[in-house]
Amino acid sequence: KNQVEQSPQSLIILEGKNCTLQCNYTVSPFSNLRWYKQDTGRGPVSLTIMTFSENTKSNGRYTATLDADTKQSSLHITASQLSDSASYICVVNKAAGNKLTFGGGTRVLVKP
Amino acid sequence: SAVISQKPSRDICQRGTSLTIQCQVDSQVTMMFWYRQQPGQSLTLIATANQGSEATYESGFVIDKFPISRPNLTFSTLTVSNMSPEDSSIYLCSVRSDSYEQYFGPGTRLTVT
Numbered sequence: 387k388n389q390v391e392q393s394p395q396s397l398i399i400l401e402g403k404n405c406t407l408q409c410n411y412t413v414s415p416f417s418n419l420r421w422y423k424q425d426t427g428r429g430p431v432s433l434t435i436m437t438f439s440e441n442t443k444s445n446g447r448y449t450a451t452l453d454a455d456t457k458q459s460s461l462h463i464t465a466s467q468l469s470d471s472a473s474y475i476c477v478v479n480k481a482a483g484n485k486l487t488f489g490g491g492t493r494v495l496v497k498p
Numbered sequence: 499s500a501v502i503s504q505k506p507s508r509d510i511c512q513r514g515t516s517l518t519i520q521c522q523v524d525s526q527v528t529m530m531f532w533y534r535q536q537p538g539q540s541l542t543l544i545a546t547a548n549q550g551s552e553a554t555y556e557s558g559f560v561i562d563k564f565p566i567s568r569p570n571l572t573f574s575t576l577t578v579s580n581m582s583p584e585d586s587s588i589y590l591c592s593v594r595s596d597s598y599e600q601y602f603g604p605g606t607r608l609t610v611t
Contacts, residue, residue, distance in 0.1 A: 418598065429502075429590050429602030430541070475540060479598070486600065488540040 389413070390478050390489035398495045399466055407492045409459040409476030417481040421450050421461045424473045424491070433461070433474075466496045500525055500593050502603035510609045511581055518577045519606045521591030526571035529594040532564070535605070536587045544589075547574040581610045 390411045399405045411419070418437045422430035434443045434450040436459070443450050447464045463470055476489040501524040511517050521530070530547040545553040545566055553566035568574040578585050591603040 420600070422602075427605070427607070429592075429604050432599060432601070435599065486543070488542075490540050 390476055390487050392474075392476050392489040392492050394492060395490070396493040396495070398497060401466060401468060401496055401498050403466055405463050405466060405494065407461045407463075407474050407476075407494070409461070409489055411457050411459070411476070411478045411487070411489075413478040413480050413487050415481040416454060416457075417479040419450075419452055419459050420477040420479070420486075421448070421459075422475045422477060424475060426472070430475055463494070466494075468496050468498060470494060471496045499599070500527060500595060500601045502591055502593060502601055504589075504591055504603040504606050506606060507604065508607040508609075510611060513582050513610055515581055516577055516579045517581065517608060518575050519589055519591075521574045521576070521603055523572045523593050527593040527595065528571070530568060530574050531592040531594070532566060532574070532576045533590045533592060533602075534587045535590060541590065544576070547576075578608065581608075583610045586610045 393408045418435050420435045421433040423433055424430040433445050433448050436443050436452045438454050449462045452459045473491040473493045475491045478487045503522045505520045532544040533541040534544055535541050543556050544559045544564055545555040547553050547566050547568040549568045549571055563579055565577045586609050588605040588607050590605045594600045
């Protein structure tokens with residue numbers, strides 16, 4: 387079964403600190419992996435898209451990594467800000483059929 | 499990038515009634531999708547809205563319950579029919595560009611009483 391598992395389910399961090407979110411997937415055949423940020427009451431917004439050949443991609447203070455061999459990805463948030471409080475969703479695109487498989491998300495709360 | 503708007507942004511409806519949600523995109527797109535996000539859950543694909551033909555529904559979703567129209571490449575509607583409290587969710591319109599980037603609308607928060 388094609389799945390995307392994220393951990394932790396939620397975390398609380400202090401403003402200015404770093405954190406790392408994890409994503410493991412079994413989706414095959416793999417096309418690309420995306421990280422989205424979803425603020426409360428809003429639709430998801432894309433942070434990064436990585437294909438099979440990409441190991442690291444950054445978008446400002448967000449850095450995503452991908453290990454296609456172990457089927458793992460991480461999203462690292464550097465120097466967190468209050469505005470980083472949101473849900474972060476890992477999404478894997480299957481190569482055949484253009485179907486996206488969504489992880490359950492990690493809810494991040496940044497406290498001052 | 500594509501800018502997506504949805505109407506209404508939220509609504510409270512009585513059970514047994516129907517609600518039509520509109521999705522407007524600021525550019526022509528090939529692929530449009532409708533998702534549901536139940537409270538505390540991630541997104542679930544309801545259907546792919548095909549321009550000029552019937553929508554393609556995912557397992558567990560049927561046309562009688564969620565009729566979809568897509569009259570052109572920038573507009574689509576999703577109707578939630580004969581609503582029950584279990585239909586209370588956020589409904590999101592999404593489009594995919596030629597570069598495989600996928601954009602999401604702001605969502606319509608539906609509460610059924």
